[in-house]
Amino acid sequence: MEINLLAFGQIAEITGKSAWKISGIKDTNALIQDLEKQFPHLVKTNYSIAVNKKVIQENTAINENDTIALLPPFSGG
Amino acid sequence: MNSKPNNRYQRQIQLKEIGQEGQDKITQAKVLIIGAGGLGCPALQYLAAAGVGTIGIVDFDVVELSNLQRQILYNLDDIGKPKATTAAGKIKALNHDIKIETYNFQITNKNALEILENYDLIIDGTDNFATRYLVNDACVILDKPLIYGAVLRFEGQIGVFNYSNFETNIKTNYRDLFPKPPDSNSAISCNDVGVLGVIPGIIGTMQATEALKIICGIGKPLANKILSYNALENIFYDFEIAGNENSNSDFPKNKAEFLAFNYEWFCNANFDVETISIEEFDTIRKQETITIIDVREIGELPVVDEFSFLHIPLSELEDKISTLSTENKIVVYCKSGQRSAKAVQLLKEKLPNSQIFSLDGGVEAWKNNN
Numbered sequence: 496m497e498i499n500l501l502a503f504g505q506i507a508e509i510t511g512k513s514a515w516k517i518s519g520i521k522d523t524n525a526l527i528q529d530l531e532k533q534f535p536h537l538v539k540t541n542y543s544i545a546v547n548k549k550v551i552q553e554n555t556a557i558n559e560n561d562t563i564a565l566l567p568p569f570s571g572g
Numbered sequence: 573m574n575s576k577p578n579n580r581y582q583r584q585i586q587l588k589e590i591g592q593e594g595q596d597k598i599t600q601a602k603v604l605i606i607g608a609g610g611l612g613c614p615a616l617q618y619l620a621a622a623g624v625g626t627i628g629i630v631d632f633d634v635v636e637l638s639n640l641q642r643q644i645l646y647n648l649d650d651i652g653k654p655k656a657t658t659a660a661g662k663i664k665a666l667n668h669d670i671k672i673e674t675y676n677f678q679i680t681n682k683n684a685l686e687i688l689e690n691y692d693l694i695i696d697g698t699d700n701f702a703t704r705y706l707v708n709d710a711c712v713i714l715d716k717p718l719i720y721g722a723v724l725r726f727e728g729q730i731g732v733f734n735y736s737n738f739e740t741n742i743k744t745n746y747r748d749l750f751p752k753p754p755d756s757n758s759a760i761s762c763n764d765v766g767v768l769g770v771i772p773g774i775i776g777t778m779q780a781t782e783a784l785k786i787i788c789g790i791g792k793p794l795a796n797k798i799l800s801y802n803a804l805e806n807i808f809y810d811f812e813i814a815g816n817e818n819s820n821s822d823f824p825k826n827k828a829e830f831l832a833f834n835y836e837w838f839c840n841a842n843f844d845v846e847t848i849s850i851e852e853f854d855t856i857r858k859q860e861t862i863t864i865i866d867v868r869e870i871g872e873l874p875v876v877d878e879f880s881f882l883h884i885p886l887s888e889l890e891d892k893i894s895t896l897s898t899e900n901k902i903v904v905y906c907k908s909g910q911r912s913a914k915a916v917q918l919l920k921e922k923l924p925n926s927q928i929f930s931l932d933g934g935v936e937a938w939k940n941n942n
Contacts, residue, residue, distance in 0.1 A: 501809060503800050504724050513805055541754045545811045550749060552814070566800060566811060568750045569722035569729055571767055572611045572699035 496520075498557055501564040509536045524554040526563060542567040580667075581623055594788040595623065601787045604628035604688060606679055606707055607697035608659040610642040610772030611721045611779060615695055617645060618780040620663035624787070626671045627663065628691055631655040632678040636873050642769035652873075679703060681830055684710040693786060695779050696720045700910065701753040702839040708733060708746040709824050709833070719782045720746060720798075721775040723767050728775035731798040731813075732782055744796045744813040747823060753839040765887055771803060845913045845920075848903055848929035850941045856901070863902045865889075866935070867915045872907060874939050886911050893922045905931035905938070 497518045507513040510530070520526045523544055531537050545564040546555050557563065585595050601624050605612045608631040619627060635643070635650040635658060645662045646655075656674040664672055675687060688694060688710050696707050696718060704722070711718040717735035721728065733745040778799075785791045798811045822838065824830040848856075856862060857879060864881035867889060884892050886906070896902070902919065906912040912930040919928050931938065 501807075503802065503809075504727055513802065513807075541750065541752065543749055543811070548810060549812045550814060564809060564811065566729075566749075566798070568701070568754055569724040569727070570699060570701045570704060571723045571765075572607050572609050572697045572721070572772065 496559045498560065499562040501562060503565065504567045504569055505540055506537070506542055506565040506567050509534050509540065520557055522554050522556050523551060523563070526557065530565075540567060580669075584622065589790045590788055594790070597787050597789070598623050598784065599625045601693065601783075602626040602628070602691045603693045603695060603783055603787075604630065604691035605695045605697055606630045606703070607699060608643075608645070608655040609633075609639065609697055609699060610723065610767065610769070611697035611776035612695070613643045613645040613659065614773050614776035615697060615780040615783070616659055616663050617666065618777060619783060620667045620670055620672075622780075622784055623667065624670060624783075626673070626691075628673040628675065628687070629656045629659050630675040630677075630679050630687065631659070632676060638869065638871050642767065642772050644773065679706065681706055681710075681833055681835060685714060685827060685830065688714055688716060691716065693783055694718045695783060696722075697776065697779070700839075702835040704746065705753060705839060706835045709830055712745050713824070713827060713830055717786055718745070719779045719786075721772075721779045723771045723775055725765060726768050726771060726803040728771050728801045728803075729798055730775050730778050730782070730794060730801075732786070732794045732796075735786065735793060735795045737792060737795040740796075742796060742815060744815055748813050748815055749798060749811070752822070768803065771801075774801065774803075845916045846927075846929050847909070847913075847932040849932050850938050853903060853929075853931055853938070854942075857903070861900050863897060863900045865896075865902060865904045865915070867904055867906050867911055868935075874935060876935060878942065881905075886915050889915055889918055890922075893919065896923070898923055898926050902926055902928040903931055904928065905935050907936055908934040909937070910934075 497516050498520060499516055501514050502510050520529060543550050543566045547561055581595050584590050585592055603619055603624050605616055608629050633655050635646045635653055635655055637651055640646055645659050650658050654676050656676045660672045660674045684706060694711055694716050696704060698704055708718060711734050718733040720733055721730045734743050736743050782793050785793050796813050800809045824833045866881050866883045867886040869885045904912040904915045909930060909932055916928050916930045
């Protein structure tokens with residue numbers, strides 16, 4: 496089961512890429528765990544998660560071909 | 573040349589979505605722009621050009637050389653002048669028919685409600701999280717639409733908060749997207765990491781567009797949404813925001829709670845930074861050898877030539893920590909004390925045994941005292 500990941504701002508800096516695919520992830524909690532293991536800097540970074548463009552607050556199931564976007568806050572003006 | 577108002581606005585009155593009725597709404601509209609910087613400059617310019625009847629400008633800062641790369645209302649002659657009144661002069665020259673109010677001071681929870689009350693629509697062009705949360709909360713309490721914009725490097729975000737598109741009655745706000753401010757170590761502002769000048773140009777212009785849509789009641793404003801733009805990848809991606817229960821816990825729910833809320837503290841909640849007062853700093857730097865570090869970016873004002881220091885911009889500090897001597901006390905300063913507090917936190921992690929202080933109020937406060 497493949498899913499699409501999009502990263503913005505610092506998240507893309509930390510992961511080193513702005514769009515990629517991963518597989519074997521069933522929900523957003525599992526995704527966070529997996530990402531934090533791969534990219535320990537994410538632990539200290541706060542960001543919102545959107546599943547298919549909807550910002551989620553709670554653990555959410557992920558299905559084949561879903562697009563998960565990771566958006567950190569910016570403060571620059 | 574005919575400067576009759578109808579000629580001036582002819583090209584937008586011609587649009588059937590706007591017409592004379594829309595133009596009348598624009599003339600009657602009162603818009604407040606908080607921050608006359610990278611985002612505020614283009615927004616001000618287009619809103620004044622469109623004929624927004626009353627424009628308020630809040631900014632306590634003065635124009636610096638390093639602003640000119642993106643803050644397009646200013647030129648070399650404006651360096652050192654207050655931004656709010658300078659910006660007001662520029663847009664007044666563009667359009668005599670509009671009324672402009674300037675607020676040459678910092679917006680705080682003590683004065684925000686009084687100022688915002690006078691406007692229909694607020695544009696957030698600020699450059700730090702504390703003010704962003706403050707402006708957001710004030711708009712929620714006063715039930716005013718807030719057009720949010722923020723930039724970083726080659727990216728920008730824009731959204732409309734506290735406004736419903738009439739499809740639903742839901743009004744979401746910044747705290748529904750980001751209930752808590754970032755950890756101070758991850759908080760990145762423009763000063764720290766840089767931004768391509770056109771990015772706030774694009775986002776600020778989009779903020780002005782959203783303002784005109786809301787004023788005229790046309791199209792679909794970005795209510796309950798955030799649009800993220802990545803210039804390098806040419807990606808526009810939107811996020812739908814739903815109400816967030818987690819956002820309610822820290823939220824000041826009324827005027828009294830708002831007045832009592834400490835936004836600086838909220839946005840630096842994990843801070844454990846020792847500060848040193850201007851007087852203490854002047855005493856110890858004369859009586860012992862200390863390491864003084866300026867963490868501002870190259871070219872920032874004011875210039876310091878009264879004492880010697882190491883110049884290491886915050887963005888380079890982590891890489892250069894190993895070059896620092898750990899024998900002496902270290903005092904870090906920036907312009908106002910925010911970035912130096914971040915720097916102290918960073919240094920403390922790597923040099924746990926050193927005594928490290930942030931200069932309270934930054935070099936601006938020091939200059940005022942000396």
